[in-house]
Structures are given as structure tokens and as C-alpha cells.
Amino acid sequence: MNPATPWYLASIILLLGSLVPALLLSARxxxxxxxxxxxxxxxxxxxxxxxxxxxxxxxxxxxxPFVLAVLAVTGVLVYTRLLGPR
Amino acid sequence: MxxxxxxxxxxxxAIIVVSSWAALWLRGVLVRLHYLSPVTTxxxxxxxxxxxxVRGWGLATGLILLTVLLISASxxxxxxxxxxxxxxxxxVTPSKSPE
Numbered sequence: 001m002n003p004a005t006p007w008y009l010a011s012i013i014l015l016l017g018s019l020v021p022a023l024l025l026s027a028r029x030x031x032x033x034x035x036x037x038x039x040x041x042x043x044x045x046x047x048x049x050x051x052x053x054x055x056x057x058x059x060x061x062x063x064x065p066f067v068l069a070v071l072a073v074t075g076v077l078v079y080t081r082l083l084g085p086r
Numbered sequence: 087m088x089x090x091x092x093x094x095x096x097x098x099x100a101i102i103v104v105s106s107w108a109a110l111w112l113r114g115v116l117v118r119l120h121y122l123s124p125v126t127t128x129x130x131x132x133x134x135x136x137x138x139x140v141r142g143w144g145l146a147t148g149l150i151l152l153t154v155l156l157i158s159a160s161x162x163x164x165x166x167x168x169x170x171x172x173x174x175x176x177x178v179t180p181s182k183s184p185e
Contacts, residue, residue, distance in 0.1 A: 007092055007095070008095075011095055011096060011099045014099045014100075014103055015099060015102060015103070017103060018102050018103040018105075018106035018107070019106075020106075021106040021107050021109060021110035022106060024110055025109065025110055025118070029115075030115070032115045032168065032171060032172055032175070033115050033118060035168055035171070036109065036115065036118045036119055036122055036168065039122055039164050039168070040106060040109060040122055040125060043122075043125050043126050043130065043157055043161070044102060044106065044125065046130075046153060046157055047098075047102070047129070047130055047133055047157075050133065050134075050137065050150055050153065050154075051133070054137055054140070054141075059145075059146035059149075062146055062149045062150060062153070063149075065153055066149060066152065066153045066156075069153050069156045069157055069160075070156065073156065073157075073160040073163075073164065076164050076167075076168075077163075077164065077167055080164075080167040080168055080170070080171050083171050083175070084170075084171050084174050084175070085174050085175065
């Protein structure tokens with residue numbers, strides 16, 4: 001086990017703790033609040049993926065947060081179009 | 087050097103955690119939208135620089151920096167687009183896209 005891994009795991013746990021507000025925002029409030037929660041969750045998810053890749057020492061895992069970053073940005077922008085008035 | 091990387095890492099994580107919980111705690115969607123910005127423009131670059139310091143330059147580091155750049159660059163665009171939706175729904179700005 002990489003000696004730096006506990007530090008990364010601690011930071012991953014903290015980041016997962018910050019996913020809770022994003023999930024609550026996405027689940028409980030109005031449409032635009034949910035959009036804010038979705039955007040927050042996407043950003044935190046991407047950063048968690050980066051740190052997971054570093055913690056496990058697997059560079060191949062980096063493609064997951066990269067694709068998630070592209071899809072999260074695109075998804076939020078699509079929702080902004082859908083939530084606007086017709 | 088690794089201590090510097092950990093300081094950057096935990097600074098970024100702390101900013102993200104505080105911003106996320108503040109976004110949930112405070113009321114008003116525009117206020118919440120403001121607390122989204124530190125996550126993308128401060129927290130993500132701090133974590134990216136921390137990983138750069140640990141790993142050094144390389145192909146994987148390039149992918150990390152590209153991902154962080156994508157998040158950081160798209161954060162303000164998402165904030166503006168979301169704020170525009172809010173003002174459109176409130177009738178402050180016209181619903182048509184600017185020509």
C-alpha cells in the first residue's frame with residue numbers, strides 16, 4: 001500500500017461528505033435548486049474520481065472522471081435549456 | 087514537497103466541503119449558485135495542482151490537468167446559464183436567446 005494512500009482516502013471521505021448536500025439539494029427543492037445540486041454533485045464526483053485514481057495508483061482510472069466531467073457539464077447546460085421558459 | 091501537496095489537497099477539500107454545506111444551509115437559489123463557484127474555481131485547481139506536485143509531469147498528469155481545466159472553465163459558464171434560467175423564470179429577462 002502506498003504510504004500516501006490514507007491521506008487520499010481521508011480526503012475522498014471528506015469529499016463524499018460534501019456529496020450529501022448535493023444529493024439533498026437535488027432531491028428536495030425546486031427545479032433550479034436541483035440543477036445547482038446536480039452541478040455541485042458532478043464537480044465533486046469528478047474530483048473524487050481523480051483522488052480515487054491517485055489513491056489506488058491506477059492511471060487508467062483517470063478516464064472515468066474525464067468522461068464524467070464532459071458529461072456533467074453538457075448535462076447541466078442541456079437542463080438549463082430545458083428549464084427555461086418556452 | 088509532499089507536505090506542500092497535502093496542504094494544497096486539504097485546502098481544496100476544505101473549500102469544497104464548506105461551500106457544499108453552505109449551499110445547502112443558506113436559502114435562495116441565487117445564494118446557492120454563488121456557493122457553487124468556489125468548488126469549481128478554487129477547490130478543483132487546488133486539488134489539481136496538488137496532484138501535479140505529487141506526480142510530476144507526465145501523460146496522466148496532463149489528463150488530470152485537462153479534467154481540472156474543464157471543470158474550472160465550465161464553472162462560470164454553468165453559473166451564468168443557471169442564473170439566466172432563474173431570471174427568465176422570474177420574468178426579469180426575456181426568454182429569447184440573445185441574437
